[in-house]
Amino acid sequence: MHIYIIGAGAIGKALAVVLHTEGRSVTLIRGSVDNGVAEQMSIRVLLPDESIIEAPVEMQTLSAFSTLDGIVVLTNKSFGNARLSHSLRAKCGSSPIVLLQNGLGVEQPFIDQEFNAIYRCVLFVTSQSENTHTVRFRPVADCPVGTITGLPQERDRIVAALTTPHFRFVTEQNIQPIIWKKAIINSVFNSVCPLLETDNGIFHRNEAALDIARTVIAECLSVAALQGIELDAHSVEQSLLQISRLSDGQLISTLQDIRAHRETEIDTLNLAIARMATHPVVVTNLLGALTKLKSTLTRL
DSSP states (O other): OOEEEEOOSHHHHHHHHHHHHTTOOEEEEESSOSSOOOEEEEEEEEOTTSOEEEEEEEEEEGGGOSOOOSEEEEOSOGGGHHHHHHHHHHHHTTOOEEEEOOSSSTTHHHHHTTOSOEEEEOOOEEEEEEETTEEEEEEOSOEEEEEEESOHHHHHHHHHHHOOSSSOEEEOSOOHHHHHHHHHHHHHHHHHHHHHTOOTTHHHHOHHHHHHHHHHHHHHHHHHHHTTOOOOHHHHHHHHHHHHHHTTTOOOHHHHHHHTTOOOSGGGTHHHHHHHOSSOOHHHHHHHHHHHHHHHHHTO
């Protein structure tokens, strides 16, 4: 099946290159631009061992397609999903949508538009743009893919189509606890790191930063429990530390966005969890509000 990747950021570019080098048919579509000219872009991916893979990737805009027949993978920023769900409804037909996005409720616009096949992937990779043609990519663990609406057999085919030696996916029967676990971890990284103007490694290097992370984790777990999601605080902390060690020196996407004067996804992380809470989650909410304010001020 042809793979359409919507979102030409660091994750989308890395995925397009590794798929192309494995002989998969792939097109990268700009998520924030709806018209423009097609181009072939040579993209370099820097791997953890400092080796480089490079491939010419077809770059398009969504308006160039009347139909998208294949697998539609979303790596765009999730705040664009409401608009994108309307644009894709007539183009996708029965093609499955796979959301490679962080946060809670990012699939809701596609549920509201009654897409037949929606799958959620939880990303355990980091990717950072070095320049327009180069991204630095680090896998942390296999990325689980679960079903929101659709068939298990189709989910399995999607995982097989997307998996490569450098960017691995795995099927997951119960995706919601993993979505929540990663959302909590991202609520730490995507607020503390931008506010401190530091890289992902801060939590394994600095005990004071880790103490703040523990407070956020505890608050978020209490909200998750209200939603019927039971997670272990120690397990969440250990996953956070693993990501921190493996992406030491790398900047979280929210800090990259703030420095580039772009909108962030903090509304689907800290602030989404705060909205769900029936009791105060003071630190989680404050960190999210400060991150959103910082992002807003850089875009004035």
